[in-house]
Amino acid sequence: MESTRQQKIARLVQKETGLIFQQESRELCRGALVTVTKANITSDLSVARIYLSLFATTDKKGLLDHIRQHGKEIRHHLGNRVHTQLRIIPELQFFLDDSLDYIEKIDDLLKS
Numbered sequence: 394m395e396s397t398r399q400q401k402i403a404r405l406v407q408k409e410t411g412l413i414f415q416q417e418s419r420e421l422c423r424g425a426l427v428t429v430t431k432a433n434i435t436s437d438l439s440v441a442r443i444y445l446s447l448f449a450t451t452d453k454k455g456l457l458d459h460i461r462q463h464g465k466e467i468r469h470h471l472g473n474r475v476h477t478q479l480r481i482i483p484e485l486q487f488f489l490d491d492s493l494d495y496i497e498k499i500d501d502l503l504k505s
Contacts (some may be wrong), residue, residue, distance in 0.1 A: 399434045405475060406441045407432035412460045413470045421463050425450035434467065434483060441483040444490035453489060461487050 395403070409428040414422060426448040433442045445460070447453045460467070464485050472482040 395434075396436070399436065399479065400436070402479065402483075403432045403434045403441070405478065406443070406471070409471055409474045410467065410485070412433060413467060413474070417470055421460065423456060423459065423464075425456055426431065427456075427460070430492070438485055440486060442486050442488060443478055444488050446490050446493055457487060457489050472478070 407429050407461075410432070414429065421452040428446040428448070429443060430446050431444040434440070445454055445457065450456050464487065468482055468485050471485070475482070
């Protein structure tokens with residue numbers, strides 16, 4: 394069960410990383426559309442697990458690896474945005490959120 398503080402920080406991290414992908418990291422995304430679908434914060438507030446949906450790309454795994462390689466740069470941008478609200482900027486871990494692909498697959502199965 395997440396505490397209220399964890400939930401607030403998770404929402405803040407989700408919102409700000411989404412804006413970072415939208416505004417500052419066009420070259421990082423390689424022309425793909427990246428959406429931050431969910432963010433979870435550990436109980437000690439040191440690690441943020443960020444789930445991404447990737448659109449308009451054929452190589453999702455390659456793009457996710459590329460984003461992971463530039464995680465420190467994204468964390469730096471996040472720190473510049475939220476330094477007045479957080480004392481310690483959490484370490485960022487990126488994961489692929491395939492729930493939309495799963496929903497689409499189930500929908501296709503139901504139609505056939």
